[in-house]
Amino acid sequence: MNSTVIVRAPLHVQVAERLRILIDSGELAPGTRLNEIELCNTMGVSRTPLREAIRSLATEGLIELQPNRGAVVSIVSQEDVTEILPIMASLEGLGGRLAAMHMDQSKIAQVRKIHNQMISHYKNNEVAEYFETNRLIHELITEGSGNQTLVDTINSLSAKVRRARFTAQMTKESWAKAVSEHEEMIAALEAQDPDRLEAILVQHIETKRATILGSIEQNQ
Amino acid sequence: MNSTVIVRAPLHVQVAERLRILIDSGELAPGTRLNEIELCNTMGVSRTPLREAIRSLATEGLIELQPNRGAVVSIVSQEDVTEILPIMASLEGLGGRLAAMHMDQSKIAQVRKIHNQMISHYKNNEVAEYFETNRLIHELITEGSGNQTLVDTINSLSAKVRRARFTAQMTKESWAKAVSEHEEMIAALEAQDPDRLEAILVQHIETKRATILGSIEQNQ
DNA sequence: ATATCGTATTTTGTATGCAAAATAAAAACG
């Protein structure tokens, strides 16, 4: 009794995860046709679990299905980003509001710690590390809301624009602005001020949207 | 050339739709185990497209997968409703804000017309018709945002609590309150006042949450 | 040479079959 049950995830879930990584990393670029047999060979699984995984990613929006013509990695257009980021602003704002109400001091201190790391990455011009700590801070705050559905919803939307965010080339100015907004965020969180944290997060993601759109425009 | 291409939806999509309807209508009640062969027989399809459909509904959250033990219609708990409705409040608020900015007068007039129908259903105590016109108004406003991703996101969340909302027994007072809030909504929309419409919608869904939670509590 | 038609090949869609896990039923034991 009370034995730790080891349930290895079903194949279609594992395949979905691998596909997600391939899409995130850009190895499967937007617009790429997914050839089932080809993918089956590289992954060493049969078509059944692969197709189930493809259906999942399609309902998530990462992939688009073309009847009788297979699946294609979704192309994230400028319009998509324009649609998604205001939604994320609202949701991260709500997350921040709830986090400011519910997070305890020790968790807030943890966020502050990572924030300080982020600042030093900024000062040392370490872009990848900056992005990672940045992402982690947003994640911790959202999770601090205590609302798992909110976390899932944000992650699902975030997944669609992740590549675009990653490739977005920050200017010196937009980077500085983002950092100063983060400073305000942490202050509002430490003050446990829901209204202020919500407002800053909404504003912060607006800034992000502008940065990304500017960057996408250049690349096309 | 230019011939109208008739693409009948893939089987797994059709099956997913039928399952969705069965779940919505309550014929497949929360907690019901989905027996694959049984469902295959009633629907007249093989297991492959059925399983693909089940995977889709699972990523939507309408169904839960238990590895090696099949799929179960998700049970919407009180906690789930408590999590989902604040998210919907934020999103419908955003939808209202955008709608107040983008909807033209003719569309606003259309909403007013349906609002008037809803009011008369309220006065005549026609509950089903009231619910339907109510739902339609929210849908029109959200669609008026012009943000399809927002519409999809709200629908996806809405699907999870739909049954709970339907069964929620309104008291005389909560019903009256909902109606008066709707009156304010329409006024804010006609005044094209984004801030006000957003605030009212957020408040309105808070009211709804209270109603539903009160109702769920009684039934358990 | 280009366009159109017909055929071959590839690729997706659906059904079926086999293996492994889980559940139900029956038998053995205390």
Next chain:
DNA sequence: CGTTTTTATTTTGCATACAAAATACGATAT
């Protein structure tokens, strides 16, 4: 008689096979 163990049955997971659609290719005609 109740509890555990063993066996049988059902049900899910994955792989394969067949059918239908789409694409690629080549031949023929203009």
